[in-house]
Amino acid sequence: MTRYVLTLEDSAAFEPWREMARAALQRAIPPEAIDWRIRGGETDLFGQITDDGDGLEALTALPVVKTVTLRASCIALLRDLLCHSDPGRFALAYRIAWRVQGNPHLLEVVTDADITRARIMVRQNREDCHKMASFLRFREEPLQQGEEQDGRRRRFLAWFEPQHHILERIAPFFSRRFTDMDWVILTPRGSIRWDGKGLVCSPEPCKRPELDDGFGELWDTYYASTFNPARVRTKAMRREMPGRYWKNLPETRLIPQLVAGAEARVRTMAEQELRPAPAFHERLRAREQLPAELMPDVAENLEDLAARVRTCTACPLHCSATQAVVGEGPADARIMVVGEQPGDQEDLAGRPFVGPAGQLLHEALGEAGVDRGALYLTNAVKHFRFRLQGRRRIHQNPEAGHVAACRPWLEQEIALIRPKLIVSLGATPLRALDGPGMAMSDVRGTSWTVGRGENAVWRLALAHPSWLLRLGEGAQGDSERQRFVEGLARLRDFTDQSGS
Amino acid sequence: MKKSLSQRLAILSDAAKYDASCASSGSGRRDSAKSGGLGSTTGNGICHAFTPDGRCVSLLKILLTNFCVYDCAYCINRSSSNVERARFTPEEVVWLTLEFYRRNCIEGLFLSSGIIRSSDHTMEQLVQVARDLRLKHGFRGYIHLKTIPDASPRLLEEAGRYADRLSINVEMPTVAGLEQYAPQKKAAGIRQAMGEMRLKIDAGRERSHTGRRAERFSPGGQSTQMIVGADAASDQDILASSANLYGSYGLRRVYYSAFSPIPDASALLPAKSPPLQREHRLYQADWLFRFYGFAFGELTAGRADGMLDLELDPKLAWALDNRALFPVDLNRASKEMLLRVPGLGVKAVAAILRARRHQAVRLEDLARLNVSIRKVRPFVQTPGWSPARLTDRQDLRSLFSPAPQQMSLL
Numbered sequence: 001m002t003r004y005v006l007t008l009e010d011s012a013a014f015e016p017w018r019e020m021a022r023a024a025l026q027r028a029i030p031p032e033a034i035d036w037r038i039r040g041g042e043t044d045l046f047g048q049i050t051d052d053g054d055g056l057e058a059l060t061a062l063p064v065v066k067t068v069t070l071r072a073s074c075i076a077l078l079r080d081l082l083c084h085s086d087p088g089r090f091a092l093a094y095r096i097a098w099r100v101q102g103n104p105h106l107l108e109v110v111t112d113a114d115i116t117r118a119r120i121m122v123r124q125n126r127e128d129c130h131k132m133a134s135f136l137r138f139r140e141e142p143l144q145q146g147e148e149q150d151g152r153r154r155r156f157l158a159w160f161e162p163q164h165h166i167l168e169r170i171a172p173f174f175s176r177r178f179t180d181m182d183w184v185i186l187t188p189r190g191s192i193r194w195d196g197k198g199l200v201c202s203p204e205p206c207k208r209p210e211l212d213d214g215f216g217e218l219w220d221t222y223y224a225s226t227f228n229p230a231r232v233r234t235k236a237m238r239r240e241m242p243g244r245y246w247k248n249l250p251e252t253r254l255i256p257q258l259v260a261g262a263e264a265r266v267r268t269m270a271e272q273e274l275r276p277a278p279a280f281h282e283r284l285r286a287r288e289q290l291p292a293e294l295m296p297d298v299a300e301n302l303e304d305l306a307a308r309v310r311t312c313t314a315c316p317l318h319c320s321a322t323q324a325v326v327g328e329g330p331a332d333a334r335i336m337v338v339g340e341q342p343g344d345q346e347d348l349a350g351r352p353f354v355g356p357a358g359q360l361l362h363e364a365l366g367e368a369g370v371d372r373g374a375l376y377l378t379n380a381v382k383h384f385r386f387r388l389q390g391r392r393r394i395h396q397n398p399e400a401g402h403v404a405a406c407r408p409w410l411e412q413e414i415a416l417i418r419p420k421l422i423v424s425l426g427a428t429p430l431r432a433l434d435g436p437g438m439a440m441s442d443v444r445g446t447s448w449t450v451g452r453g454e455n456a457v458w459r460l461a462l463a464h465p466s467w468l469l470r471l472g473e474g475a476q477g478d479s480e481r482q483r484f485v486e487g488l489a490r491l492r493d494f495t496d497q498s499g500s
Numbered sequence: 501m502k503k504s505l506s507q508r509l510a511i512l513s514d515a516a517k518y519d520a521s522c523a524s525s526g527s528g529r530r531d532s533a534k535s536g537g538l539g540s541t542t543g544n545g546i547c548h549a550f551t552p553d554g555r556c557v558s559l560l561k562i563l564l565t566n567f568c569v570y571d572c573a574y575c576i577n578r579s580s581s582n583v584e585r586a587r588f589t590p591e592e593v594v595w596l597t598l599e600f601y602r603r604n605c606i607e608g609l610f611l612s613s614g615i616i617r618s619s620d621h622t623m624e625q626l627v628q629v630a631r632d633l634r635l636k637h638g639f640r641g642y643i644h645l646k647t648i649p650d651a652s653p654r655l656l657e658e659a660g661r662y663a664d665r666l667s668i669n670v671e672m673p674t675v676a677g678l679e680q681y682a683p684q685k686k687a688a689g690i691r692q693a694m695g696e697m698r699l700k701i702d703a704g705r706e707r708s709h710t711g712r713r714a715e716r717f718s719p720g721g722q723s724t725q726m727i728v729g730a731d732a733a734s735d736q737d738i739l740a741s742s743a744n745l746y747g748s749y750g751l752r753r754v755y756y757s758a759f760s761p762i763p764d765a766s767a768l769l770p771a772k773s774p775p776l777q778r779e780h781r782l783y784q785a786d787w788l789f790r791f792y793g794f795a796f797g798e799l800t801a802g803r804a805d806g807m808l809d810l811e812l813d814p815k816l817a818w819a820l821d822n823r824a825l826f827p828v829d830l831n832r833a834s835k836e837m838l839l840r841v842p843g844l845g846v847k848a849v850a851a852i853l854r855a856r857r858h859q860a861v862r863l864e865d866l867a868r869l870n871v872s873i874r875k876v877r878p879f880v881q882t883p884g885w886s887p888a889r890l891t892d893r894q895d896l897r898s899l900f901s902p903a904p905q906q907m908s909l910l
Contacts, residue, residue, distance in 0.1 A: 105858050110851045111865035134546050138603045156602065176531035177540040180638070181602060196536070218596070219605050221506050225513040226561060227551040230760040231774050236554025240547065251549060259552045269761045270771040277580035284569050284579050288684075310688070319675065320744050322695040323688060347748075348695035388747040390795070 003053035004029060007037040008090060011203055012083040012165035021094050023060050025068040031098050036090035074100055074107060077118060084121040085164045092118060128163045129170045135245045136160040138183060140213040153196060156183040159208050159248060167192055171199050216250050223251040229262035230269075299412055302331050308409075309382055315405035317383035317398075322347045327378025327413055334494050336376045336419040337361075338410065338429040340464055341402075344393050347384035352377045357466040361425075364465070364481070368488035374495050376417055380424075380432035381406045395466075403432050421494045422457060426464025433459070445487050458494070462487045508586040509596070515566040515577050516612055518762070519669070520725055520755040522547075524558045524607035524642040527664035527720035537638030539601065539608070541664065545642075546607050559610035559644060560600055564588055564625055568614030572682035573769055574671070574730045576762040577614050583764055590628045597633060601641055608642030608664070609633070615648060623651035623659070630662035644720075647697065649689040656693075657717075660700055665720035665752070668693050670745070673738040677731035681768065694749040697722050701750065721752035728782060729775040730759040736806030739785055739796035746789070756782040781808040788815055791846050792839045811901050816842040819879060820897055827881040830861050843875035875900070 006020050024034060035053055070078075078093045086092075096114055100106050109115055138156035156178070162170075167185075171192045174185065178194070185192045186206035193200045237255075246252040299305035306326040312318060325342035328351060345355035353361055365372050381402050386393040410432055414422070424430045427440040434450075440461070447460040463484055471477035503511070525545030532539055547556030565587035566577040576583055588596075597609045611629055613622050626645050633639040645663040647656065659666060668690055672678040675687045697718070704717030724745060726738060733741075742754045758774035765771055785808060788794040792815070799814045800806055802821035809817040819826060819842045828841050830852060838849045848869045855861055863885040867873055878887045878896060893899075 108854055109858055110855050111859075111861065111868050113868070116868040130546070133542075134548050136604055140602075154602070158604070173540075173542075176533045178538065178602065178604075179532035179536050180538050215599060215603060218506060218509060219600065219603070221509050222513050222560065222600075223549065223551065223557065225510045226517045226557060228517055228553045228555070228760060231553045231555075231758070231776055233554030233776070234552050237550040237552050240554075240556065241550040249549065255552055262552070266761060266773070269763050269765065272764060274767055275582050275764065278582055281571065281579040285571070320748075322691045322748060345699070348699050350692065350695070388743050388795075390793075391746050391750065393747050 001033050002058075003033055003035060004055070004059050005035045005037055005053035006056055006059075006090075007039050010038045010040060012168065014079045014082055017082060017090055017093065020056060021097055022068060023056070024094065025097060025101065026064045026066060027059060027062045028065050029059065031091065031095040034091070034094060036088075036094065038087050038090075068101065070097060070100065071104070077107060077122065080122045080125060081118050083125045083165045083169060086121060089121065092121075125164050125166055125169070129166050129173075131245065132160055132162050132166065132170050133173055135241070135249055136185065137211075137249065138178070139211040140215070142213070154181045156181055157209060157211060158183065158185045159206075159211060160185060160187050161244075161248065162187055162189060165189060168201050171201055175199050220251055220254060224254055224258060227258050229258070229265040232259060232262050234259060299416065302327075302413075302416055305409070305412055305416060312382065312406075312409070315383070315402050317381070317385050317402055320386070321383040323350050324382040325350055325352050325379065325384075326382065327376055328352055329376030329378075330374065331376075331417060333374060333376035333417055334420045335374065335423065335491055336378065336414065336417055336421070337423045337425065338433065339377070339379045339425045340428040340466075341379050341381035341398050342384045343395055343466070344384070344386070352379055357464070357469060360465040360469060364485045364488055365491075367485045368491065370488055370491045371495060375491075376413075376419065378410070378413055380410060380429040382409060398428055400431070400436075403428060407432055420458060421460060421491065423460045423462060423491065425462055426467065428464075430461055445483060447490065460487065460490060503586055505592065505596075508588060508592075509562070511584050511586040512563045512566060512588060513561065515583070515614075516561045516563045516610070518576060518757065518760070519561065519610070519612060520555075520757040521610070521644070521667060521723055521753070522556055522558045522561065523665070523720075523723070523753065524644075525720070526752050527642060530640055532638070532640050535638055535640065537640060538598070539639050539641035541607070541640070541642050548605055548607065557605075558607050559642060560597055560606045560608070561610040562588070562593065562596075562612075564590070564593065564611060564613035564622075564629070565616055566614050567616050569617075570615055570682065570684040572671070572685060573766040574681055574727055574759060574762075576764075578766065580766070581764045590625055590632065593629045594632050594637065597629075597641075598637060598639065601639070606641075608644070610644040612646035613648075619648045619650040620652050620655060623648045623655045627655055627658050627662070630659065634662045642720075647693055647722075649686070649693045651693075653696070656696065657700070660697070660704070660717035661715065663718050663720075665723060666697055666718045667723040667725070668697075669725045670741070671725065671727050672731055673726050673733040673741040674731070677733055681731060691748075694722065694724070694745075694751075698749045722749065723751055723753040723755065725755040725757055727759050728756050728779050730769055734806035735778070735782060735785070735808045736800040736803070738782060739789075739800060742786060742789070743796045754786060756786070777810050778808070781810060781814060785814045793836055794818070794840075812897070813842075815840070816875075816900055820900075823896075826879045827887050828879060830880050830882045831856050841876060841879050843872050843879070845871075 008016055074097070078097065081093050082089055092114060096106070096118060099114065106112065107115060110119065136158050138158045141155040141157050167187065167190050174192065175194045179196065182195050186209060188205050190201060190203040191206050299308055309324045309326045312324055318324070325346050339353065342352060343355040343357060346352055352358070362372060381398040385396045385398050385402065387396055422433060424433055430438055430440060430443070443461040444463060447458055449456050449458050451457050463480065468477065468481050468484060471480055523545055524541070525543065527541050529543045530541055545558060547558045549557040551557060566583065567585050567587065568577045568579055571579045593611065600606045601608070611626055613626055615622050630643050630645055633643065643663045644665045644667065645659050647659065647666045647668045649668060670690055671685070672681055678685055678687050700717045701721055704714050704719065706714050726741065728738065745751050745754055756779050758776050758779035759769070760774035761771040785796065785799050788799065789796055799818055800808065802818070803809065808814050819840070828837050835849060835853060838844055838852060839846070848871050851869050852861055855865070860883050863873060863882045866876060881887065
């Protein structure tokens with residue numbers, strides 16, 4: 001079998017390789033028959049220059065025997081691959097390009113040895129980019145003689161030693177981040193220059209410059225102070241910041257002394273004697289000791305009541321809910337609407353009927369021609385009851401105990417507002433207002449009075465809007481919604497007429 | 501004598517370091533290519549250095565001041581502590597942030613503060629720093645602001661406009677713990693603030709029906725921190741609290757910070773070395789909740805004392821407690837079940853799902869996916885491999901437990 005020797009520059013340049021690879025694939029030259037070499041490193045394992053194959057000219061002299069296509073995803077992988085510094089990268093790239101011709105799904109077979117190797121190399125390139133973005137440090141260049149800072153862009157310089165040919169890949173990261181300053185990054189694999197208009201990458205190897213703008217001291221101070229001596233874990237540090245980067249990270253000089261002094265610092269903290277608190281602490285605490293005003297047993301107004309409800313711990317619901325949601329509306333409202341309990345949105349916002357069910361109620365009130373602003377809206381239970389499902393809170397009906405614990409608040413609300421009509425939405429407020437004797441199915445849509453004479457109050461029982469939401473938009477949903485609006489229309493009898 | 505900038509930097513970064521949150525991620529990508537200014541965010545965050553405590557240095561994490569009117573027992577800045585006090589002006593913080601950023605030392609700023617005078621006064625100062633960075637200096641790097649409970653909604657709104665992430669620390673896993681150790685902090689106030697932030701964050705993500713974006717509000721969401729080992733709360737208490745926080749307030753992260761000794765510590769808290777291993781297990785459990793579909797309750801269900809196993813990672817411990825579900829057939833099992841196999845990570849599972857569409861996955865293939873064969877072996881089944889009685893072995897646990905260590909003499 002004829003062997004071909006193809007030689008490329010030691011860079012990440014994709015096009016030259018692509019030209020050669022295409023020529024070889026078109027002539028069906030198998031991977032074993034090509035010896036990919038790097039210029040300047042044209043030696044074999046034994047340090048001998050072996051030149052026992054034909055060159056590119058001989059290869060291209062052969063007739064083309066087939067057409068070759070590579071998918072964009074494959075080209076992207078190979079392009080990434082060639083940024084690696086492994087001298088075997090050209091051969092691996094060609095082998096993959098060759099094998100893909102017979103097996104178009106090769107790239108998906110992550111357990112394949114070539115693909116695994118390629119992915120590892122690509123990952124290493126990415127890591128190298130990441131390390132460069134992380135550990136490169138700029139230093140400001142001093143003004144030259146006669147130069148003024150005013151209006152001039154500030155100039156910075158950096159030195160970094162990347163493992164792979166990643167400069168072109170990483171350059172846009174720096175120009176998009178440090179856009180308003182001029183800078184140069186020097187590396188043994190070339191340099192990048194930015195002047196606010198264009199990026200220039202050069203493959204010319206650079207030497208390490210002298211770098212110090214006097215700012216390192218402040219950074220050292222920060223680095224040393226942010227270290228917690230009570231949790232020394234140098235292994236974790238070395239895993240993330242391997243030793244080879246240290247020589248270009250000035251703050252790492254501090255590591256030995258920080259580690260050496262850690263134990264003593266912790267011991268000092270432990271052995272430190274208790275000292276009296278500073279004077280301002282005593283003043284602050286003295287101010288806190290002022291006796292709080294004693295609250296009377298019964299709330300005098302709605303604000304007072306709200307303050308009490310917010311501190312309620314009568315049932316366990318307060319442990320998981322965000323806050324108690326108190327009623328809202330005019331203090332002299334003629335109609336009071338009592339829902340079940342706050343939902344997810346109400347719990348977060350601290351206001352009743354602001355979630356999807358509240359939305360439906362508002363729409364229905366509008367259709368029924370009832371002014372929402374005239375109503376006092378509240379709930380039978382003031383805290384949200386839910387169970388967690390992953391990251392979601394699923395509404396749960398309150399139990400009799402929760403309703404009972406909350407009833408005193410509802411009773412005080414009624415006593416303060418003295419409504420002429422109380423509308424209950426759903427079964428929970430029905431139970432809270434009228435006891436367990438009534439079934440929702442019997443009374444839905446009906447009204448009745450409780451009390452006599454001056455104290456007579458009308459009651460109206462309607463469905464809960466969240467139940468309507470669950471029914472959805474089908475025939476039943478539509479008719480129930482209609483029924484709900486008709487029920488609400490009866491509120492007009494109480495809002496329209498003044499007096500009585 | 502007025503302290504130098506360097507002295508104050510030392511004091512105010514030392515005062516801020518007990519906050520574990522350091523992420524500069526989760527805020528999407530943006531850069532200065534169009535604005536011609538300074539700064540970008542990559543979406544994934546970048547760590548610019550690591551200190552010998554194994555933690556990364558990503559953001560300039562400082563307090564505006566360590567004067568504080570609160571007296572929280574666990575805190576280095578509590579009012580009863582004799583720690584040295586200092587304060588920065590907002591301009592100084594802006595200058596430090598920009599100069600460190602230009603030298604590529606940081607991804608941005610993490611700014612917190614002791615409570616001085618009132619919540620609004622403190623919050624106003626924090627917001628001023630963020631506002632100046634964004635509006636005066638065109639800074640597009642990362643900003644994480646602490647939210648002060650009870651600050652006015654106007655300030656919260658402004659903070660959300662400039663910050664990438666907002667956070668408020670619950671510090672103690674239980675309400676009782678908070679009452680005991682942080683008498684001036686109110687759990688209700690913290691929750692209310694979190695609820696308000698959640699509503700605003702959600703609203704900020706929505707688009708109107710014309711596709712217009714709502715006004716930006718903390719695109720990196722909100723996070724919080726709990727101190728581990730200062731009070732008597734068990735892992736179960738802590739994780740239950742996390743579950744509620746994630747579920748109720750849509751937090752991006754809950755950080756667990758092993759309580760570590762501080763100078764001039766309160767007598768309430770005996771000085772002992774921080775429970776790092778416990779903290780590590782809590783983070784693992786948190787990870788299993790966020791990315792592996794576990795419920796927190798499952799992880800502590802098999803533990804009588806409500807504490808996670810310190811010797812084994814929580815997933816392995818769970819698998820050993822639920823052996824009836826294993827071995828799992830690598831070529832047939834659902835993604836959900838594969839995620840529950842000890843030793844298989846999210847990436848490995850994705851790779852297995854991809855590879856098995858084309859050919860059967862064998863045990864030896866797993867080595868190429870960076871999977872420890874020794875660890876997964878008893879729990880999986882592939883062509884050519886069946887763990888047979890291995891899964892049922894009485895001493896399976898001992899195969900994974902770390903080798904016993906001789907106790908130190910002193």
